Amino acid sequence: MIRLVRRLQILFLLLLLSTGPVLHALTEGLYRSNTVGMKLETLGPLDAGRAPDDELPYLLRVRRLSSLSDGTERHERILEGIDGVEARTVVESRGGRRIRETEYTNGGYQEREYNADGLMERVTVHDSRGVLEERFYTYEGPRLLELRSDHRDPDTSYRETFRYTSEGRLRSVTRIDASGTRRFSEYLFRDTTLVEEWHSDGREDLVIRYGEAGQLVRAEAYRGGELIEWERWEWTRPAGSGPVVLSGKVTWDAGTGRTETFAFDADERVVTHTTSRDGEVLLSRRMTYEGDLLRAEEVTQRDGPDEIVRYYHNEDGSLTRSERLRDGSLVRLREYGENEHVRETRFIAEEPVLRIEFVAGNRVREQVIQDGEVVRERHF
Helix, strand or coil: CHHHHHHHHHHHHHHHHHCCCCCCCCCCEEEEECCCCCEEEEEECCCCCCCCCCCCCEEEEEEEEEECCCCEEEEEEEEEECCEEEEEEEEEEECCEEEEEEEEECCEEEEEEECCCCCEEEEEEEECCEEEEEEEEEEECCEEEEEEEEECCHHHCEEEEEEECCCCCEEEEEEEECCCCEEEEEEEEECCEEEEEEEECCCEEEEEEECCCCCEEEEEEEECCEEEEEEEEEEECCCCCCCCEEEEEEEEECCCCEEEEEEECCCCCEEEEEEEECCEEEEEEEEEEECCEEEEEEEEECCCCCEEEEEEECCCCCEEEEEEEECCEEEEEEEECCCCEEEEEEEECCEEEEEEEEECCEEEEEEEEECCEEEEEEEC
16 A cells, blocks of 8 residues: 555656646757656757667657747657657647647557646547547646546546645645545645655555655555554665665565565665564575675575575676575576576576576576486477
């Protein structure tokens, strides 16, 4: 429940950002970008010859399409990622203010219309069958007061209303779906800092608390007034000043009775992970790093053998192989090649007995080995 509601919160924050009145001037060129297509840095003209890579995982290409006599201009924005085109959007603007955006996807497209203040006023989602959903936004000045969603399937339609403090900060959100079910979210601020959230659908409640630096420190989920799950985050300031960094996390689940404890280094990488129940450790893992690379992972289990996995990399930092040892004996070897090719060899008494080949995570060949010879082979 905690993770689900956190995802819904992120979507809600993105909604608020998307209704903001700011529109960067659209000019042709190539830009460094983040995943939502925000222009961060000009890289040059469209033919600058750059392609997404580890240093620039996202690029935004802006191309001017046309200009009308009434001053309306149309630009095309193409967001590219390492895996290909992420999004294509056509933006219509007039006098530096966007009027409409049309974002195309594989299965359809979405139209977003804006009012005179540059705020999102209407969204229409189309799929192969026509209009799937329409969303309408109502404002008082810059504040969003209501969001209404009319869906092709009327059972999934809903309405959300928003209330604010006298200072203009969000106070609550109420959602009413087609069945009349109400869901509430409340937000508590101290000065300008969000310190607590409360979410409820009448059956389950979620309380989220933040620290003085605005960092997430605790989340608790209740059902029928009973605590069913919680997470706690611990933060430190490595140099005594500057931003806080995550140093630890603890989670508890009433369904399993298990507590998961994580410790992080200064780069917020997991260095230890422990699973326990009723104070008894069931499993513990310890990660060792060398520079930016994971070198080894040690696993200790209450009801199983101890294991260690060693990782090997080439000069470029790419993983070339990993070895899993159980009580000191090799039980699995993985070799990593080009084009997502992986060869895994399994051992019994340190003798190879099975070899499996994968491409892009899919098993493509399997060989049974006896006395060092392949005795049976199967292709997938």
